[in-house]
Amino acid sequence: MAASTRKPILISGAGIASLLLAQSLHRASIPFQIFERDASVSFRGQGYRLRLSEEGLDAIESVLGPEQFQNFWDTCGKTGGSGFSAVDAITGEKASARPESPKDGNREDVIDEKPKGRTNNLASRDGKIIGISRGNMRKLFMFGCESYIQWSHHVTGYELTGSGVRAVFADGSKSVEGDMLIGGEGIHSKVAKQVSQGMLKVYDTGARGIHGQSPSTAFKGLGEGVWRIVDNSNPDRRVFLMTNVRPGEMDDPNVQFGWTMGGPPGSIKAPNDDYSIIGKPAAEIAKALTANWHASLKPLFDEMVESEAAFWKITCSTPSGVPEWQNDPRVTVIGDAAHSMTPAGGIGANTAVRDSALLGRLITEAGGYKNGVTAAYEKEMRVYGSEAVKTSYRIAHGNMGISIDENSKTV
Numbered sequence: 352m353a354a355s356t357r358k359p360i361l362i363s364g365a366g367i368a369s370l371l372l373a374q375s376l377h378r379a380s381i382p383f384q385i386f387e388r389d390a391s392v393s394f395r396g397q398g399y400r401l402r403l404s405e406e407g408l409d410a411i412e413s414v415l416g417p418e419q420f421q422n423f424w425d426t427c428g429k430t431g432g433s434g435f436s437a438v439d440a441i442t443g444e445k446a447s448a449r450p451e452s453p454k455d456g457n458r459e460d461v462i463d464e465k466p467k468g469r470t471n472n473l474a475s476r477d478g479k480i481i482g483i484s485r486g487n488m489r490k491l492f493m494f495g496c497e498s499y500i501q502w503s504h505h506v507t508g509y510e511l512t513g514s515g516v517r518a519v520f521a522d523g524s525k526s527v528e529g530d531m532l533i534g535g536e537g538i539h540s541k542v543a544k545q546v547s548q549g550m551l552k553v554y555d556t557g558a559r560g561i562h563g564q565s566p567s568t569a570f571k572g573l574g575e576g577v578w579r580i581v582d583n584s585n586p587d588r589r590v591f592l593m594t595n596v597r598p599g600e601m602d603d604p605n606v607q608f609g610w611t612m613g614g615p616p617g618s619i620k621a622p623n624d625d626y627s628i629i630g631k632p633a634a635e636i637a638k639a640l641t642a643n644w645h646a647s648l649k650p651l652f653d654e655m656v657e658s659e660a661a662f663w664k665i666t667c668s669t670p671s672g673v674p675e676w677q678n679d680p681r682v683t684v685i686g687d688a689a690h691s692m693t694p695a696g697g698i699g700a701n702t703a704v705r706d707s708a709l710l711g712r713l714i715t716e717a718g719g720y721k722n723g724v725t726a727a728y729e730k731e732m733r734v735y736g737s738e739a740v741k742t743s744y745r746i747a748h749g750n751m752g753i754s755i756d757e758n759s760k761t762v
Contacts, residue, residue, distance in 0.1 A: 357719050359384045361518050361529035363506040364536030365403075367485065368686030368703040370492035372533060375414045377496055381719050385496070386518055388505035388536070392489060400475070400491065400595060400609050402426070402577075405475040407701030410708035414583060418650040420438045429479035429596040430610040438573070440582035443645030480577055480641070481529050482595050484609070486631025493667040506534075507541045509682060516619055516681045530630060530720035532682045532712070538666055539762060540688035547676040551668070553691045555760045559618030559626060560694075561637045562657045570596045574648030580648060582641070590614040590640055594651075610651060612637055613665065613694070615751040634660035650672070654726035666691045666762055667755060670744040672737025674730075683725040690736040693753070695746035698739040 362369045365387035366474070378382045403411070412420045425514055437446040475481050505521040509532050518526040534542025534753045543551040573596050581590040594610040612619070621636065628679055634657040641652050662704045686703035717724050747753050 357382055358530040359529055360714065360720070361526055361532045363518060363532065363534045363540070363542050364686075364688075365389070365493070365500055366490070366499050366535060366537060366686060366703075367488050368490060368707050369533070369535035369607070370489060370496065371411065371414055371704055371707035372535065372685065372711050373496045373499065374419075374492055375707065375715060376757050377499075378414075378416065378459060379711075379715040382715065383499055384521070384526070384529070385500045386506050387500060387502050387506035388521075388746050390503050392486075392493065392665065395703045400428075400481060400482045400484050401488060401700045402595065402697055403475060404697075404701045406738035407647045407704050408475060408481065410701070410704045413702075413708050414711060419494075423483075426487055426491060427481050428595070429477070429481060430577060430595055430597050432452055432481060435577050435579050437647075438578055438580045440580045440590075440641070440644045441584050441646065443572075443647045469586075482597070491759065499644065506536060508545050511543060511679075511681065524621075528683070531725070533716075534682070534684040534688045535686050537687045540684060542682065543684045543688040546679055546682045546684060546695055547674065550594045550674040550688065553666050553668060553687075553762050554755040556665045556693060556747065556751075557621040557756055558613065558693070558747070558751050558753050559621070560611055560613035560661070560663045560665060561619065562661050563610050563612070563634065563637055563651070564607045565610065565651050565654050566604045566656075567596075567600045567608050567711060568602065568604045569650035569654045570594070570608050571601050572650065575756035580644075582644065588615055588618050588640070592641075592651075603650070607656060607659075607719055611694070612640070612693075613751070616753065621662055625663050629661040631657045631660070633662050659711070660698070665693050665747070665751075665753070667693045667744050667747070667753075668756065669757065670741060673733045675733065678726045680722045680725055681720065683729060685732075689732065690740050690742035692740055695743045695750060698743050702736060702739045705735060723743065 362373060362383060362385045365385050369385060373383055373385055411423060415423060429471040485653045506518045507521050508519040510517050510519060512528055515530055515533045516530040516534055517528055532542065534540045538553045556738055575596050575598045577595050582590050590612055592610055592612045594608060596608060600606045637660060673690050685706035689706065690702060692699040709731060713724050713728050
């Protein structure tokens with residue numbers, strides 16, 4: 352990055368949205384600093400794979416440029432097939448499928464809008480379904496920006512100065528003065544709550560899930576494709592599992608594929624309602640839930656890497672969309688901090704990278720901080736962000752029976 356007398360753009364959080372924004376600033380030689388609460392990029396598990404839509408890929412390509420995007424593209428997995436295929440968890444039977452063609456679809460843990468024996472066409476480029484692990488995406492977006500990340504810095508708010516803004520950390524210390532602060536630290540963002548004066552809320556839908564990893568050899572019973580395994584044998588404990596089985600790796604026990612289990616409210620329970628547990632306790636619950644599944648599916652759980660298992664709460668922003676708050680020219684939010692979504696429709700990660708590309712372009716065109724940049728970003732983001740939240744909620748409401756409103760429990 353070229354030397355500059357300008358104050359840096361401060362970014363809270365080092366998730367995919369924040370890091371892609373950093374790439375945009377880095378390419379434009381605009382100074383920035385990232386503050387991340389974790390101690391390192393490998394501090395905790397990176398969770399599921401992300402499936403990238405056409406819009407998501409376009410946003411990433413617009414930021415990275417031809418050469419860097421080619422490296423990103425080469426790292427992505429490409430799965431054939433027309434889309435989701437359903438499997439009966441008890442019988443192991445694969446349902447015959449009729450093609451559908453919705454545009455949205457990105458994450459491996461997408462909840463299918465039409466799951467009963469139908470297939471959704473999820474291909475986004477070259478007739479392939481494009482996916483990449485969250486961990487690999489973070490590392491690729493971090494390339495060249497490593498020295499601008501300050502680890503173990505938990506942002507809990509900010510203060511405006513006469514000519515800029517400072518991030519405030521959990522220990523009471525403050526950052527250098529920056530020209531802007533971008534909150535990208537996820538659903539628990541303190542920056543989001545402060546800048547929106549509490550209008551940005553994330554609701555607990557009551558639905559729960561478990562992420563898991565297993566050697567790719569355990570997936571031979573499924574074969575290549577994007578699979579939705581459904582267990583409706585117990586009406587009080589309905590669960591489903593999503594996974595993306597990529598070709599060419601099913602014979603290598605050193606390669607792991609991920610899967611995500613989910614269920615409506617009350618279907619998946621953790622001891623003492625502790626949904627932060629990871630590792631063996633989470634793995635044991637997944638195994639108990641699938642004890643009566645077909646033999647062809649049992650290797651997914653018998654051979655799972657127990658240390659990688661983790662619970663997750665399914666959350667969502669206000670179903671009515673991204674609210675409008677009084678704009679602050681120096682502070683705004685991106686990604687899950689702006690619009691948390693259920694996994695239904697698989698829209699969340701792609702919407703996040705759209706945020707990064709849009710805000711990065713506006714800051715670059717302005718040459719850094721300029722009054723009006725955050726207002727222009729928020730105006731455009733609210734349109735596609737609100738539509739994405741509404742879609743993810745509508746599908747999850749129909750498939751999982753979740754129901755939230757302004758009076759629901761927040762996280």
